[in-house]
Amino acid sequence: MNTKDFFGILLMAMFAVVGLTACSNDDEPKDSVKEIRMQISAETGVMYAWGDDKKENPIECMLVMSEDNPGVWEPLGFGKIEGFTYERGHEYYLSVRRTILANPPADASDRTYSLIRILEDRVVTEPEVPVDEEITSEEDIEYHDLCPFEKYATSKGYIVDANGKIFYDDGYGSSLPSYDNARIWLEDVLDKGDPNWVKFESVPYMAMYSFVLSPFTDDIRLVSNGSHGPMFKDVVPEDEFTRIQSMQSGEEVRYALILANVYKKGLQKLEFTIKKQ
Incomplete structure (x- = not known):
């Protein structure tokens, strides 16, 4: 094999590798990002850590209702909305950026939230x-x-x-x-x-x-x-x-x-x- 043929084969192999890499990147799952509205209750709730199957150690948390699951209050830990600080006794209506992770950690939620803006902040009197x-x-x-x-x-x-x-x-x-x-x-x-x-x-x-x-x-x-x-x-x-x-x-x-x-x-x-x- 002469030098010209060798470099030709090497160049073709390099193009093939680059092509396969590009296809591989295109096929990888990607995070899903969407702006949604979320309501935060003035009352707090209780949640449990991963692995606490017997629910023996309750953890106080926020109660949230998002537009993609209306009518259902769900627990969410304090500090789980990046850029937002919850104050007890306040009811909030937020615009948040929700990211559904394509490859979430094995011991954590498959979604994260970050605050875009507070649409409403109302003090609720406890009856x-x-x-x-x-x-x-x-x-x-x-x-x-x-x-x-x-x-x-x-x-x-x-x-x-x-x-x-x-x-x-x-x-x-x-x-x-x-x-x-x-x-x-x-x-x-x-x-x-x-x-x-x-x-x-x-x-x-x-x-x-x-x-x-x-x-x-x-x-x-x-x-x-x-x-x-x-x-x-x-x-x-x-x-x-x-x-x-x-x-x-x-x-x-x-x-x-x-x-x-x-x-x-x-x-x-x-x-x-x-x-x-």
Whole structure:
């Protein structure tokens, strides 16, 4: 074979390889990208990690409804919409870029989302939940299995000044947001060494509601806890808050919350004071 023939064959082989590579790239599946509308609920939901087949470790998440699956609220983790920060108590209507991955990871979703723009952002007031007419006293509240137990904690006290500003009675003087936006935060303080820790982290042991025991009335109200605790104004309605503002300096009142699960069965009792500055 002469040199001319050799280089001719080599050139043809190179063209063949390039051609095969081009065909291979054209045949590879590609990601599907589409702009869609998505609604985000003011309420949060619960989801479970990959591999948690027994659903023993619920994870709080967003609830979303997309235009390609109308009428169905689906769980989506916080931070799963790139460029979007969810705030509890807000209902959103978004334009997002949805990417369906051609080759998704084995242990993850086949789609990703990124924010294009927020079309609507609305603050939703958490409504008061009607209490069972048969519950007229603390003794009428039925506790759930293994309850009461010490899973949650909250601030032991609050201070209110004459202008209606609310402070933590913690020695640091840190303030809460306005009366309309303040929340009584519930902190999960359950020791992971507890033999029932896994069970206590399941949905039946989550504080979805609070029975409010007020120093100003014998009536028991049931309020929603939202994501991390009830709104201050739901626990201390405006007429009671006005009475607290009119108290003498140093005078205090004591409230109690009986936390309850989704079935409105008691979990534990928390008490806190509100003092007039």
